[in-house]
Structures are given as structure tokens and as C-alpha cells.
Amino acid sequence: MNSKQLAVGIMILIVIAAGVVVPPYIRYLLTEIFIFAIFAIAFDLLFGYTGLLSLGQSMFFGIGAYGAALSLIHFNVDVFTAIIVGVIVGTVLSAGIGAICVRMKGVFFLILTLIFSIILYLISLDFVWLTGGDDGINFERPELNLFLFKLSFYDEYFRYYFALLMFFITLLIVYRISNSPTGLAFKAVRENEELAEALGYNVYILKLKSFIIAGIFSSLAGAVYSISFGYANAEFLSMDLSLRVIIWTIFGGAGTLVGPIIGTGILTYVFDIVSSLTPNHPIILGVLLIIVMIRFKRGVYGILQYKLSK
């Protein structure tokens, strides 16, 4: 156990030091990766731990992003309040949509989450006066005076460490949840729903809890993303992002928390390179989806764990 703690400690030191050392492009990319990792961790709790494969998780990312952006634009709140507003909107929405979707079993759950996210996407494209439609909205982020410090999201160092902090907080909370009695009950639901029901668990409430927690952190990721980079657009609600979080999670190793973070890191970097090379990059996403689902379902971290345990 001690060597594990040591490894974690070293990793933390490395990412903290990296913020200062690495060139701006990598710092930007890492900031993005930390925020996406929050999203992937949220998704892993829902899919990896509870066994609910949501095909529309980006709707909460997008709603968080728009919630934060619009409250900043229309109500003149400060940046942190804006993020909190984004999370609250995402939480309420996930409770509502979850209450309907979680009733459905198996593929019906997937289809329903997909339909909800596609329709939210269509709405965001249609309500141009609110969402900016296809182009999205760009906005100014006011500076914040906290005691003697001036905090600004235009400062790339602050942006980096803020994303890192949010990432650690999310990881810690979700790690605690996954090891709590509730987390174990989530796993019971994943392994055998009928048995969990027979043991006296309220499967519906457990699934809904998991769905809402995932919604909270997904919208947190969205809110932090839009505030960090100063824009929100319909892409945040798109199926593309929902698929990416699925592929990050499964490629890294679903149900391990560490795996999705690794998956997010590797694949965000790969997609970044590929999308600068060709406009047809969704093909890569499609091919990856097929290969990973057919041949690689355990994921990088899952395979690593399996090899080490032998």
C-alpha cells in the first residue's frame, strides 16, 4: 500500500510542477485533459460502477457550460458563481431526465438518453438568440479579487491549476463514493440487478443517485470548460462528445477511475493531432469505437491490472 501512496504522491508533484515547466501548447492541452477527465470520472461512476451506459452524457456537459456562460453574460455574476449556477442547472436537469431514463432497462436506457441528448442538441441549434446556434457564444470573464490575489481565467497558469484542483476534488469525492456502501451497492446493481433487488436494495433509487452524481460532475466539467476557455457552443451538447467520453472510459478501463483518466489523456492528445491533420477525424472515432468494443473491452488499465495480478 505504501508504494501505491508514494506513486500517487509523485504523480501529484509531477502534475503540479508540469504547470510551470511545460510549453504553453502542452499546458493548454493538459488543462483541457484535466477538465475532460472530470467528465470521464463522472461517466465512469455511471457506466463503470453502476453499469448504466448513457449515450447522451454530453447533454449535462453542455448544459453546465451554457448554464455558466449564460449566467455570466445575462446576470453579471462572478466566475465562481457562474460555475455553481452551471452545476445547479445540470443537477436539476439530470434529476428530471434521470427519473425518466433510469426506469428503462438495457438498450432502452441507451436509446432514451440518446434521444434526450439529440433533442437538446437540436434545441441548442434552433434557439439562436439564446445559445448562438452553430457558432456558439464567446464571452468575457471578469477578473476576481480574492484577498490580495487577482484571479483571472485569461491567466493560463491560473487556468491550469484551477482545472487541476477541480480534477483532484472530483477524483477524491468520486473515489470516496465508489468505496462507500452506496458505491458497493452501485456495483451490485451492475453485476446483477435482480439479485440486488432481492437483497432489499431499491435499484431505481440507486440508479437515479448514480445518474444524478454523474450529472453533477459532468456539468461541473462543462461549466469549468466554458469559463476557462471563454466559449460555449452546440458541440458541447453533441453526440460526438458523448461518444468521446465513452471511448475514453472504455479504452482506459471502465470501472477503475484511474483507467478513464489515462484514456482521456491519451485519446485527447491523439484526437488533437488527428483533427489538425484531417477534417474527417470522426472516422478515427468511429473505427476506435468498433475496435475497442470488439477487441479491447477491458481497457488499458484493466489489462495492466490483469497482467500484474498474474
Add this chain to the structure above:
Amino acid sequence: MLEQLAIGILNGFIWGMIAALISIGLTLTFGVLRIVNCAHGEFYMLGALIAWLFSLKYNFWIALPVAPVIVGFIGIVIERMILRPIEDDPTTTLIVTVGIMLIIQQFALIVFGGSPQRVNLPIPDLIQLFGYNYPVYRFVVAAIAGVVLILLWIFLYKTDLGMLARASQADRELALMMGVDVNRVYMLTFGIGAALPALAGVLAAPIVTVFFLMGIDALTLAFIVTIVGGLGNVKGTLLAAILIGEVEGIVSVFTSPVIARVVSLLILCIVLAIKPTGIWGES
């Protein structure tokens, strides 16, 4: 106002017939193969693109028999090459079909280009209806869709092959035990399931905007229709298609198509809240 409503109802019925072709393909694939095919909307898109191509180069009507054959063949290839090894796991197949969907979309983008296209009405005649000039072509669409649906009904309920398909749907193990060549039935069903939306795509091409992302819209519609009607239930799907078509047609008169789609989603939620297996689904 009343005239507008009448046109809305008529549009809704014609769109419902097209929706029926798309959705019955999806429901057949699910009913027999237990595959939820997310690439389904792309078959529709390919049909429409082929129709656009033929209307430019040759004649629109040639696309009507050609597109379903081409797309049906593509469907068979996809089923044999990619889906066959993982057919028993609905979740895996669903995500894999999403991957196929992305690939077909990008393929269409590369081959046909990304700009939205319009297809000229193959029958330019208009008739006076409720004070509007209504294209005759739309009645032809409804008639062709009706004929195809009747042929499909004859195939499913009056031929041996259709009986085998229904048998595989009802109980796959038992069908296997009785010596049904389930693999052949699967291949054929997936082919038909791909050809039907392609046909719908050809018929819809002169009515809608042809675009490489148009499949997503069709997929959403087909999902709503098939779940309302009961996934895997052909008759239920047909009735639900007309119902949803009418609702969207009528609501579109007053607001935008997106709001109409939101209303269909609300109907879906209400149906699911009352009867999770769909209106005509078995419980």
C-alpha cells in the same frame, strides 16, 4: 387557419408513411437480430444521396429500385463483416453501430461533399388544395410507401421466408432447433432493414434537404416511433409512425419542426411512464 391545419394533417400523414418505412426497418432488425442499429439513419441518408445523384445525372426514378439494392447490400456486408461476431450483446452492438454511423457519415462527406442539396420534384405538377399549390409528388410518395408496406406484409405473413423471420423473432433457440438457417434469416432481415430506410430516403429526397448529417434526424424519429409502438412490433410501429407523423405535422403548422420533435419526445415520455413496453408492445 383551417386550411393550414388540413395541409398539416396531410403533410403529417405523408411524413408518417416515410417514417413508417424507416422505423419498420429498425424494428425488424431489432425484433429478429436483437440489434439496435444506430447506423440506421445513415441508410436513409445514403438513399437520399443516391437519389440526388441520379436526379442530377440520369433520372430520379432509377434511384427508386437501385438505392435500396445498393444500401441493402451494404447492410448485408456490415452485418456479416462487423456485427456477426458480437451479435449476442445488445450494448456492444449498439456502440459498434454508432461507430459505423460515424464512418458512413464521413464517407458521405468525402464522396458527396458537405453542402446541403435540393432535389427537384420528379413530378412537377401541382394541384389546388385548400387554397395551396400542393405537389402531386407527395401523393405518389404515400402511394409507393403504401404499396411497399403491403408487399412487406405479404412477405412477412404469406411467404415461407417471412415465416422463418417471424419464427426467429419469436424464439431464436427454438427456431435453430427446428432447423431454421438462422444466419441466412439474419442476413436477409438486416438487408431488408437497410433497404427500407434507403427507399424512404429516395422518396423523401425531393421533400427535404439532402445533407450528410440528415441521418441523425431520421434516427431520432425512428427511435421515438419504434419505442412508442413497441420495439420489435411491426404493426405497432406502423401505427406509431402515422401517429407521430400526424403530431409533428400538426404541431409544425403552429411552431418550428424542432418544437414538434420535442412534442413527440413528450409523447414518448408519457407513453413510457404509462406503459414502458410501448403502446402496442407485449408487456
